[in-house]
Amino acid sequence: MTQKLPKYRSQMRIYVDVMRVIQREDNRAKPTRILYGANLSHDRLIKYLEELKTLGVIEEVANEDDRFYKLTQKGIEFLNQFRAIERFAGAFGFAI
């Protein structure tokens, strides 16, 4: 079916895109990777990473010469739930 694609990604879709990039990178993604993978500007990336940290679905791991983000257990569970909902909505022809 030819779906009417939204002009802009929803906040939820951006959250999921960011989290999926982290998951794809073996749960250890550097900010630059997330920036390109989720197709975000630097300012928006910082904003969304902060929001996701506040929600408790990702955590920042930083040491002297490295900084990366990883999914928390809550984040992994959220992505699994989202995947099921995405498949459910997709089965009816609805995009999330």
Next chain:
Amino acid sequence: MRKILVGPLWFVGFDSLMEFVAFIIALAVAYQAFKGYRLTKQKTLLYVHFSFALLSAGLLIDSLAGFLGILARTLRGAVAVTVVGYAIYFLAQALAYGILIFAYVSQTRTMSTASISLWITPLLGSVTLQAAQAPPIKLLGPLVEYHPVSEIVLLFLVFYITVQTGLNYSATKDGNALLVFLGFLLLALSHLLFILTPVGAVLFVIGHVLQLLGFVSLLAMLLRVTSSK
């Protein structure tokens, strides 16, 4: 509106039992849609939730009315109970399918949707008007009286959804989309057979079996989407 439709006497009770199973499946779909809405705040999922919640409510009421009708067969109120049950069932289904159609129209708004709407609406109107003039069909004495208008209305509503889900499957070739398409196709066929019941009472039985299979197809989709990682 269809008043009472019980089909062959040996089938009395089985139809209510099948509707009760369908009620549980519709409720499960409504619950999954609500879970999705809570997680994503997507309005389309809320529409799916309301649609299936209404479907399940209608199925439950019709099923219980059928059971009550059987229990109170000797009482004068039995017919009234089943008539009210069917009326609520029809209204709930019409509203449920209407909400789902609204969800499709609000999300897709494509040429295909628009063109379908353009021909389905006048067709629905003219067929309904013609059918409204037809006298109620009576079978098996005073207990079985049925007007085809309600089933024709439901058939067209479900047909629209079947087309949408069919288009979705043809675009995605996804197994879950196929199950949803099959589910609504079977529901559409069941309403067609309910209309054709005067031709043969066995069509009423087949219609109920197809209706149940339609919901089983939706259950299969639900199990697939919730179980696979």
